[in-house]
Amino acid sequence: MAKLTLTFDNGPTPGITEQVLDTLADRGLKATFFVIGEKLASAAGRELAERTRAEGHWLGNHTMTHGEPLGLLEDPRREAAEITDAQAALGELSAPARYFRPTGHGSVGPHLLSRTAADVLTSGGYTMVLWSLFVRDSKMPEGWADRALQRLPESEWHVLVVHDLPTGAMDQLPGFLDAVDSMGIEIVQEFPEACTPIRGGQPSAELDDLYVTRREISSVSGDH
Numbered sequence: 001m002a003k004l005t006l007t008f009d010n011g012p013t014p015g016i017t018e019q020v021l022d023t024l025a026d027r028g029l030k031a032t033f034f035v036i037g038e039k040l041a042s043a044a045g046r047e048l049a050e051r052t053r054a055e056g057h058w059l060g061n062h063t064m065t066h067g068e069p070l071g072l073l074e075d076p077r078r079e080a081a082e083i084t085d086a087q088a089a090l091g092e093l094s095a096p097a098r099y100f101r102p103t104g105h106g107s108v109g110p111h112l113l114s115r116t117a118a119d120v121l122t123s124g125g126y127t128m129v130l131w132s133l134f135v136r137d138s139k140m141p142e143g144w145a146d147r148a149l150q151r152l153p154e155s156e157w158h159v160l161v162v163h164d165l166p167t168g169a170m171d172q173l174p175g176f177l178d179a180v181d182s183m184g185i186e187i188v189q190e191f192p193e194a195c196t197p198i199r200g201g202q203p204s205a206e207l208d209d210l211y212v213t214r215r216e217i218s219s220v221s222g223d224h
């Protein structure tokens, strides 16, 4: 049976994240929310994160400020702080593991991590979670569900990224989930090994492709 893992990035967003949580609860589904650390500073953001965790979803670290990808920052102190400050903001809400998702403009490549960031993740026991299905729902909310549904048969286990942001995209979530169900695809909360190049601090062989050495930065930034 094909599987799909749902991830919601860049929240929590009052007024939108509730809608996502209600939709998931109606269907008995569990997901992971990769939150931006600074969004937990407001009482509303914090309450939403607490509700998310209380309803059985996982909360992951999606950097403190969601700035440039960590491989492009060229400032080791900021690279480390983007991870550790967000982890401190999550505190005990981070569970059951230290899940981290880098910012990456939607693409997987050597811009995702600096050497410093990779060291922080491995020494801190993090699990880095990438994705396989990115449908540009925040820039092109129209039709994201159809784009995702078309690509689902490509893989036995996709990890989808969408965003609980006020773009209107989440209005398509109920219809999308109904279609996934009718395709016989099982929605699971776990992540496939192919999308976790660091697990509990242990790097896989593919990790070397995900951080840049200083001399490579200019060519990588030229792509974005």
Ligand SMILES: [Zn+2]
Residues within 6 Å of the ligand: 009, 010, 062, 066, 103, 104
């Ligand atoms: Zn993001």
